[in-house]
Amino acid sequence: MISVVILGSGNVATHLFKAFNQAEDIVINQWYSRRITAIASYKNDVEIIDDLSLIKDADVYILAVSDDAISELSSQLPFENKLVLHTSGSVSVYDIDKKHKRGVFYPLQTFSKEAEIDFSTVPICIETIDKKSYPIIKNLALTIGSPTKRVNSDQRKVLHLAAVFVNNFTNQLYRIGHEITESQGAEFDLLKPLILETAKKVQDLSPFKAQTGPAKRHDKKTIRKHLKLLEDQHHEDIYQLLTTSIQHTHGRKKL
């Protein structure tokens, strides 16, 4: 049995709470948030607090707070030499106050309040300073069914950066698809199977092999038609840059 205290009230904190709460081998001793109203609806499931002086003993403290809050909150914790983890992809493990045993529990996934998460699809990237902390962090991930990967700081930061490309930027391309279709009387819904298939394809095939379309074919006629159809300069810039990028990858001349 691993005992944890969760700190924070954002998406990651909330989804971790739900997963830990359902896991058999984890007990959540407390859930802390500075803004206790944000987690008040869970008060029948767990002890909620907004006062760090009330914090109880636990095996692991999880700082699922915003990047900027990690350092200060870790200093304010009224104990030392306990295992304290943050969940950020980009913050250094050394941002955690050195009075603690420090580590990172970075769930490489997108979390929204609105969407349920199946933690078996959430790789947990684990980073530790002392090796002895590793097994307990790994067990913590396993109890919620997540695959784990031990990474160093550089790898974690690169994964976080790459995640911005494949998640935030990709989602913005979906948004542009939405804008283009809806502004011109077509249905975005028709694109949803394509969106899903595009993501499924690279589960087995490399993105290099999966590529198709006018940019890769260097199909100037279609590219010209598309640029003409685009009404927003901003969309046009993105079209040009990504077309060039595809042609660069696939050994063609620039647009």
Place this chain on the structure above:
Amino acid sequence: MISVVILGSGNVATHLFKAFNQAEDIVINQWYSRRITAIASYKNDVEIIDDLSLIKDADVYILAVSDDAISELSSQLPFENKLVLHTSGSVSVYDIDKKHKRGVFYPLQTFSKEAEIDFSTVPICIETIDKKSYPIIKNLALTIGSPTKRVNSDQRKVLHLAAVFVNNFTNQLYRIGHEITESQGAEFDLLKPLILETAKKVQDLSPFKAQTGPAKRHDKKTIRKHLKLLEDQHHEDIYQLLTTSIQHTHGRKKL
């Protein structure tokens, strides 16, 4: 029973052949390709030809050829007043020779030789000039289990353009994620669940609501870290442009 002749040997032609071949209410009279060797491996399943003068009578002729070949091939067909469809997202239905009954059977999906296709996830966008052709085209799609949508030329072209954003450009972002991780000693495989979840999320949630990350949060510190980490000027340009795009969408100032 609908009888068809398929013309072309590319990915769309091949996947349509396989789907029609399995469908109960369709008979494939012939499969034509200029390069008969490309389809020779199917000669036990269907009559293959490379000579248009041998073409047989059928209810529907499907020109699954490259955009540039549609017009000429349709003129060369040695008959008239039959239903002839092309499968392109961007070519005008009027590119088909006017001696035929003309229509479009545009499967809004990504096709690769390597990946099997489930046609129940392929919306068929149907365009016709004369209304009488519509029911047979719709039936053709239904026999392979595809949902259908009647569109006009403008809608089809806009869908094709949007498809480039959500498919080709998205796939290029996956490719960049691959380049960034592999060049810096991290595993692209760790990003695959995130890629899938990002696509799944917008099946129910709008891309606007699904957005997260440093650009949306206007998290300058993380954005600066990421730009510093990027080693390729080209990746940096894409990072900047899509960050600005997200901030534009979510009502923030420019980067």
